[in-house]
Amino acid sequence: MPIDRESELHIRAAIAEMIGAVPEVGYVRPAPQYFNTAAAFWAAVEPSISTQKEIEKRPINATWLYPISIRDDPTSGCVDSPLTYLTYEIYTFAQYGEQRENTEDVAVFENRVLKAHADFVAGWLGIKEQFQRYANIAGLDADFVTAQTQPTVQIEPTGNAMVCEFIPRVVGYAVRQQETVRLKQAG
Amino acid sequence: MQVFIDLNSPIFNDVARRQAVSGFPRQQSRDFKNLTKRRIIESRAGGRLYKRKGGLGFTRSHRASASGQRPAIDTGTLLNAISDRRISEMSAEAYIAPASNPKGGTSADVYAGYLQDNLDRPIMSESDAAEAQVKANRDAVSLVLTLC
Numbered sequence: 001m002p003i004d005r006e007s008e009l010h011i012r013a014a015i016a017e018m019i020g021a022v023p024e025v026g027y028v029r030p031a032p033q034y035f036n037t038a039a040a041f042w043a044a045v046e047p048s049i050s051t052q053k054e055i056e057k058r059p060i061n062a063t064w065l066y067p068i069s070i071r072d073d074p075t076s077g078c079v080d081s082p083l084t085y086l087t088y089e090i091y092t093f094a095q096y097g098e099q100r101e102n103t104e105d106v107a108v109f110e111n112r113v114l115k116a117h118a119d120f121v122a123g124w125l126g127i128k129e130q131f132q133r134y135a136n137i138a139g140l141d142a143d144f145v146t147a148q149t150q151p152t153v154q155i156e157p158t159g160n161a162m163v164c165e166f167i168p169r170v171v172g173y174a175v176r177q178q179e180t181v182r183l184k185q186a187g
Numbered sequence: 188m189q190v191f192i193d194l195n196s197p198i199f200n201d202v203a204r205r206q207a208v209s210g211f212p213r214q215q216s217r218d219f220k221n222l223t224k225r226r227i228i229e230s231r232a233g234g235r236l237y238k239r240k241g242g243l244g245f246t247r248s249h250r251a252s253a254s255g256q257r258p259a260i261d262t263g264t265l266l267n268a269i270s271d272r273r274i275s276e277m278s279a280e281a282y283i284a285p286a287s288n289p290k291g292g293t294s295a296d297v298y299a300g301y302l303q304d305n306l307d308r309p310i311m312s313e314s315d316a317a318e319a320q321v322k323a324n325r326d327a328v329s330l331v332l333t334l335c
Contacts, residue, residue: 027241027245030244044242105221111229
């Protein structure tokens with residue numbers, strides 16, 4: 001099987017599964033899916049969160065996964081069957097509460113803010129930890145002699161006060177990591 | 188000869204004393220509520236990992252609390268349901284308000300009772316109550332001193 005849509009989706013699902021084992025990364029979506037507003041995000045992801053108050057009380061915490069590049073390694077294999085590197089971007093975003101409700105205690109609010117950041121850091125490091133080894137992707141043995149994840153690479157520092165790439169006007173912490181899968185076709 | 192001493196401190200004024208003291212229980216219950224919330228936020232869950240499905244192909248996982256630990260925050264419904272209220276002039280309480288729980292339609296107070304009593308996930312712990320008691324006694328002394 002060549003690297004086609006089915007095999008790519010299979011690989012992406014496997015990576016999403018690994019990311020999903022880290023609870024702090026929040027919702028994981030293996031697609032670069034956009035939303036117009038925070039309300040649209042919640043309407044699609046958790047329809048039970050529907051009122052303005054519920055939306056304001058529930059900061060968005062999510063990770064998007066999508067392929068961004070593919071390249072062959074000319075020094076390994078041949079033109080017909082090269083070693084191929086398929087790279088994915090892992091975009092993790094954690095919204096933070098911008099305003100304290102009048103009824104909420106200052107110390108409780110500050111604890112929430114600190115926890116949001118602590119969870120973001122835990123999610124970011126958790127993803128790194130998940131890929132901190134060469135792991136074979138199951139289910140591709142018949143078509144690929146090599147289908148292996150590698151340690152992630154972080155291409156830019158974590159950001160504070162970042163507007164979410166997939167939901168405009170939602171601000172929080174964000175980080176991009178890249179995961180490159182090594183693929184070598186069978187035969 | 189008679190000597191009169193005018194006890195004009197607010198502590199001898201019925202209205203002033205009752206006004207000052209009647210707000211005390213509510214303030215203590217509010218402080219206990221906030222302490223409980225902070226402890227839940229600060230706790231780190233060490234239980235099982237559960238997978239949850241959202242809409243549109245979104246998935247997520249949730250690390251539950253282990254037995255004896257405070258409940259891990261998942262949707263935040265339970266945390267937000269921790270409230271306080273005045274019961275009478277001299278009593279107030281921190282309690283779980285019966286907000287609906289979107290996970291199963293169970294009311295938050297029923298869910299909290301189940302967590303605490305059946306699953307040993309203390310929401311309001313004895314140690315917090317003891318801490319609150321010490322603080323309340325200290326605050327009571329301060330209150331009396333401000334009235335004198």
